[in-house]
Amino acid sequence: MKTDAVPGDYVEVSLIKRDYEGILLESPDAERGIVLLKLDSGYNIGFIRKDVSGIKILRKAEEIKKEIDVKRNKEKPNIAMIITGGTIAARLNPKKGGVDWLTSPEDLFKFYPELFELVNVVKVEVPFMKASEDMDFKDWQKLAKVSKKLLNDSNIKGLIITHGTDFLHYTSAALSFFLKDLNKPVVLTYSQRSIDRASSDANLNLQCSALAAISDIAEVMLVGHATINDDYCYAMPGTKVRKMHTSRRDAFKIVNGNPIAKIYPDRIDILSNHNLRDNKKSVSCDTDFLESVALVKIYPGQDPDILDYYLKKKYKGIVLEMSGLGHAPTKRARKGWTKKLKEVQGKGMIVCAAAQTINGRLDPLVYSNGRELLDTGIIYLEDMLAETAFVKLGWVLAKTTKRDEVRKMMLTNVAGELNNRLGV
Amino acid sequence: MVYLDYEKIGLKCGLEIHQQLDSHKLFCNCPSVLRKDEPDFCVKRKLHAVAGESGQVDVAAEYQAGLGKEFVYQAYDTTCLVELDESPPREINEEALRTALHISLLLNCKIVPITQIMRKTVIDGSNTSGFQRSVLVARDGWIESEHGRVGINYVYLEEDAARKVSEEDWNVVYRLDRLGIPLVEIVTAPDVKTPEQAKEIALHIGDILRSCRVRRGIGTIRQDINVSIAGHPRAEIKGFQDPKIFIDVVNKEIERQKEDLDSGKEGLVPEVRGANLDGSTKYLRPLPGSARMYPETDLPLLKISRSFIDDSKKNLPKHNKEIEKELEKQGLNVEMIKLLIKQNKIEEFKSLLSVLNQPMVVAKSLLVYPREVSSRSGKDSKEIEEISSKLDSFLEQIFGAVKKKQISSGQIKEVMESLASGSKFSEALKMRRNDSGDIQERIMKLLKGKPGLSENAYMGLIMKEFKGKISGSDAMEIIRKFIGKR
Numbered sequence: 001m002k003t004d005a006v007p008g009d010y011v012e013v014s015l016i017k018r019d020y021e022g023i024l025l026e027s028p029d030a031e032r033g034i035v036l037l038k039l040d041s042g043y044n045i046g047f048i049r050k051d052v053s054g055i056k057i058l059r060k061a062e063e064i065k066k067e068i069d070v071k072r073n074k075e076k077p078n079i080a081m082i083i084t085g086g087t088i089a090a091r092l093n094p095k096k097g098g099v100d101w102l103t104s105p106e107d108l109f110k111f112y113p114e115l116f117e118l119v120n121v122v123k124v125e126v127p128f129m130k131a132s133e134d135m136d137f138k139d140w141q142k143l144a145k146v147s148k149k150l151l152n153d154s155n156i157k158g159l160i161i162t163h164g165t166d167f168l169h170y171t172s173a174a175l176s177f178f179l180k181d182l183n184k185p186v187v188l189t190y191s192q193r194s195i196d197r198a199s200s201d202a203n204l205n206l207q208c209s210a211l212a213a214i215s216d217i218a219e220v221m222l223v224g225h226a227t228i229n230d231d232y233c234y235a236m237p238g239t240k241v242r243k244m245h246t247s248r249r250d251a252f253k254i255v256n257g258n259p260i261a262k263i264y265p266d267r268i269d270i271l272s273n274h275n276l277r278d279n280k281k282s283v284s285c286d287t288d289f290l291e292s293v294a295l296v297k298i299y300p301g302q303d304p305d306i307l308d309y310y311l312k313k314k315y316k317g318i319v320l321e322m323s324g325l326g327h328a329p330t331k332r333a334r335k336g337w338t339k340k341l342k343e344v345q346g347k348g349m350i351v352c353a354a355a356q357t358i359n360g361r362l363d364p365l366v367y368s369n370g371r372e373l374l375d376t377g378i379i380y381l382e383d384m385l386a387e388t389a390f391v392k393l394g395w396v397l398a399k400t401t402k403r404d405e406v407r408k409m410m411l412t413n414v415a416g417e418l419n420n421r422l423g424v
Numbered sequence: 425m426v427y428l429d430y431e432k433i434g435l436k437c438g439l440e441i442h443q444q445l446d447s448h449k450l451f452c453n454c455p456s457v458l459r460k461d462e463p464d465f466c467v468k469r470k471l472h473a474v475a476g477e478s479g480q481v482d483v484a485a486e487y488q489a490g491l492g493k494e495f496v497y498q499a500y501d502t503t504c505l506v507e508l509d510e511s512p513p514r515e516i517n518e519e520a521l522r523t524a525l526h527i528s529l530l531l532n533c534k535i536v537p538i539t540q541i542m543r544k545t546v547i548d549g550s551n552t553s554g555f556q557r558s559v560l561v562a563r564d565g566w567i568e569s570e571h572g573r574v575g576i577n578y579v580y581l582e583e584d585a586a587r588k589v590s591e592e593d594w595n596v597v598y599r600l601d602r603l604g605i606p607l608v609e610i611v612t613a614p615d616v617k618t619p620e621q622a623k624e625i626a627l628h629i630g631d632i633l634r635s636c637r638v639r640r641g642i643g644t645i646r647q648d649i650n651v652s653i654a655g656h657p658r659a660e661i662k663g664f665q666d667p668k669i670f671i672d673v674v675n676k677e678i679e680r681q682k683e684d685l686d687s688g689k690e691g692l693v694p695e696v697r698g699a700n701l702d703g704s705t706k707y708l709r710p711l712p713g714s715a716r717m718y719p720e721t722d723l724p725l726l727k728i729s730r731s732f733i734d735d736s737k738k739n740l741p742k743h744n745k746e747i748e749k750e751l752e753k754q755g756l757n758v759e760m761i762k763l764l765i766k767q768n769k770i771e772e773f774k775s776l777l778s779v780l781n782q783p784m785v786v787a788k789s790l791l792v793y794p795r796e797v798s799s800r801s802g803k804d805s806k807e808i809e810e811i812s813s814k815l816d817s818f819l820e821q822i823f824g825a826v827k828k829k830q831i832s833s834g835q836i837k838e839v840m841e842s843l844a845s846g847s848k849f850s851e852a853l854k855m856r857r858n859d860s861g862d863i864q865e866r867i868m869k870l871l872k873g874k875p876g877l878s879e880n881a882y883m884g885l886i887m888k889e890f891k892g893k894i895s896g897s898d899a900m901e902i903i904r905k906f907i908g909k910r
Contacts, residue, residue: 028724028725030724031724031725034538034725036540036725038717039560040714041560041578041714041717042542042544042713042714042715042716042717043539043540043542043558043559043560043578043580043717044539044540044542044717044719045536045538045539045540045560046538046539046540046725047538048538092718092719092721111474114472193509193553194721195474196474196718197474197543197553197554197555198471198472198473198474198545198547198553198554198555199469199471199509199552199553199554200472200474200554203470203472204470228467228508228510229467229468229469230468230469230470231468246511247505247510247511247512248505248510248511249510
């Protein structure tokens, strides 16, 4: 069956018993053997491609290009946006069936008119379009460079970066370390519900992000729903935040820290100390990153020989997500780690410890097991999130691999990643 | 009312019938229970206008988004993240799909084997997601009526909406218990030519629905009717549960449309109207267009397999008339049959019959005794309800005991009474068993005292003495034992 019809065309699909009229749609990737048709009622149905005897074009697809006038107002502050992909920038094209990306101010305006009531979005940069799980340090580096350029533009008051949620907290940590002498707000935000639905969480997240972006909080922060209500967001410190739910709109939670601010669509309540806006400052980038670092979770009965693999692959650093106050199987375990840990560190590998309990501070001194592991030379990273620790270790190892220097830098607070006072 | 020549004015009517199915929710595993108690927590949300295809904001959607309200959703321990729009939908409820297929097949429809679950934009707040999930499952059926055949255009399976609890200017409160209950929507062709025919078709479809696994009672079925006369766009009239007022509503709507045409009113568009109690209607909103439909991207295409369709055909529910015949054969009287159908307990009856094959005993114990016992023991309607459902839950055990002859069928009610007064099952049973042994002994004594009588004479004696404490069949068993001994 050959046809010139393309998705979007109004067609007649012929089968043995009956013909159907409707808009031809793009079949999903996994369903190439199916012809998908949007009936006049709006419902989509499918036919097995080999059952279709013909597809006749009744009307070619019309490209309706409505010119949208994005309202700008000199009295409103100007912000810039960086779009990187993820749910917040993806919209389904129901006419064709595929996904379209929002990449221009016009697209954004169409979907998020509320955002434009607060600010002028004067620049939109799209360095790449990716799901966040497909990103790595090279993307963080690109983002930092684009951010620097925008932040040093005197016409722009603040920056919003939209991002997929899966690895968003790695990016927020990376930008926290990569951007030096931060002068203005850098706001990362997301959506958990697709933006083509009226209930999308993106609207509130963006409205609150806009307020954060024009505030005096010169920090890398993640702004998103504080609860499952659509009433306010938290501005969360970039190094102290983690995705804690697969699907809820308040997926991101602060770990071992406090929100910087509580943001309603019409006001900001400042909740904790932060770096203040300083338009005289100029941002610089410090983006070197050593790729050969790993993040490994300890589990019961785990074979320590796994470390040989990393050694062989010339890894320079490992963050171990350890149990409880900072433990791994010791000499008393059937497969103890103590000896192997000593061995790999002796060969130059840096081993850091973070908590797999997520919340709380490590303390290897409480139990003899902890002391035994501490003696091997592991750097215990206090209350630092494992994900943040991973990012920081790659960043530090790009500067030095000397054990003492690495230890000192890892335990020095650079971007709020360490908190020496944990509250309730 | 003036006599109307429906043919001359070009009356076209079509029905849309929405029926809740008797199953858990359509896209999650929450029970379909309507709650009367105070909510456990509330969630506040806002909805936003969304651009549909090619950037057009759908007319009905736009109309409602303009209102910019805050929605409060009342939630319970029976509410899950899917209903709160905090988690993607689970796969479609297969049980509900099967019932939808049964209904479609009984309406002579063709099943759509490859179909896509759609999101229908609804932003009056009645769906936390901002859309209603809906899927086309069948098409091109028909139903006979005295006034001629009426086509069935489509059968859809969809989620019910949340219940509105209250509404103020900027704040609407909904309860989430009803959201997601599976619903079948049947859309007839505009073949209906008179209001009488509309009523007949509605009742006929209602009959077919009730032979399938559907929910019963107020609010479980809703009918809309589309009405247009030649030259006037159609009006969809919502909000009546009683097909009996169809005739009145249609006639009044015809009058209204005639007035529109006579007065030369311009800019007439299809619209949704609500039925008032007196049969007149009020304007609700413009009729939504197809632009508000887009696919549920969180779920794959729904493929209804050949084997699933065949299996549904094999297990098609019988029409009530057939069921009645079958039950009569089993020895139930008309009264019990009616009760069984009315209380929607045929499936339960059948499954209990497999425990104890005594149709009348099972029917009475299922339909009559629990209500009798509970209304005597319970203080208020809530307590009566509780006791009654508690007794229901013991039926299988009770019948098991009858089968094992631990108690007689005549003692079922007494066992229920002790259960209602708080006894444990074992205690209730023990008490009756003692009784039963006791009665048996007393009967034997009675029989021994009057030797040489016929079976019937003994029966008369026993029934006079022990009426209500022993069933006829049990008495006969004892008599036969005695005569046999003799």
